Amino acid sequence: xxxxxxxxxxxxxxxxxxxxxxxxxxxxxxxxxxxxxxxxxxxxxxxxxxxxxxxxxxxxxxxxxxxxxxxxxxxxxxxxxxxxxxxxxxxxxxxxxxxxxxxxxxxxxxxxxxxxxxxxxxxxxxxxxxxxxxxxxxxxxxxxxxxxxxxxxxxxxxxxxxxxxxxxxxxxxxxxxxxxxxxxxxxxxxxxxxxxxxxxxxxxxxxxxxxxxxxxxxxxxxxxxxxxxxxxxxxx
Numbered sequence: 001x002x003x004x005x006x007x008x009x010x011x012x013x014x015x016x017x018x019x020x021x022x023x024x025x026x027x028x029x030x031x032x033x034x035x036x037x038x039x040x041x042x043x044x045x046x047x048x049x050x051x052x053x054x055x056x057x058x059x060x061x062x063x064x065x066x067x068x069x070x071x072x073x074x075x076x077x078x079x080x081x082x083x084x085x086x087x088x089x090x091x092x093x094x095x096x097x098x099x100x101x102x103x104x105x106x107x108x109x110x111x112x113x114x115x116x117x118x119x120x121x122x123x124x125x126x127x128x129x130x131x132x133x134x135x136x137x138x139x140x141x142x143x144x145x146x147x148x149x150x151x152x153x154x155x156x157x158x159x160x161x162x163x164x165x166x167x168x169x170x171x172x173x174x175x176x177x178x179x180x181x182x183x184x185x186x187x188x189x190x191x192x193x194x195x196x197x198x199x200x201x202x203x204x205x206x207x208x209x210x211x212x213x214x215x216x217x218x219x220x221x222x223x224x225x226x227x228x229x230x231x232x233x234x235x236x
Contacts, residue, residue: 013054018109023097030054034110037102038082038094046082048073050096056113060094072153075105076198134217135195135209139164141172144182148175151196158217 013032019025024035028051036050046064053059060078062070070081075090084093091106098108105111134152139161141148150161160177164170172180197203211217 013052013113014109021099022108023100024049034096036060036078036094036096036105038079038084038090039102040083043083046078048078050075050094050110052110052113054113056116058114074198077196080201133196133198133209134158134211135197135203135205137161137165137195138192139170141182142169143171146172146182146184146186147192148172148178148180149187149192152217155216159219162217162219 013030019032022034024033026033031051031053033049033051035047037045037047039045046062048060048062048064051057051059051061058075059071060073060075062068062073062078062081064082070078073081075094076088079088079090079093091111092104094105095102096105096108096110097103137150137152138147139150140146150157150164152158152161157177160175164174167174172182172184193202195203195209197206197209200206203209
């Protein structure tokens, strides 16, 4: 019980020794935040803020340029966004600053909860940061017949997509987090192939990004057949 209470506080997730001289350190209720970065030989350093949660989640807000609005990136996505030439080795390529020096995440204590979550995943549909992964999906507008992208990173986003898919009269202006109208252009085909898979950027669907039911994307208050089946299986 004492350990659970400690992990609820960001100040107790890691010991003082584990965080000594780590640059940009901030402590939240169940996470810590530190300055991070990834170096491209062509583009230089891309810097950001890494949040390490006690449940193993890792999130990076990119600050590579003043106008960059990329946030809640996985380390793998941040590595790719930075233009790193040898991608898919984020544990070594993403760094934090310790005592004024760049140190790979793999050489710090910051991955201990991520590693623990990965061991407990037991082959379930999880991404490189230990959380359940859902690729982006598209819904067609009933008025203009254009397809719009839905991100499925959180339970709220999954619910928004779920309800839009069930609404035969769904339209572009119903999208709550992007101000899109039917007059806006549809995504180019070359952009649509990128669906957020952590294994391969242009993946067409694999066990890493296609979820067949989890607590994030299924809703027990819904009467659709998939949710009913999920509820029955959960009770079995």
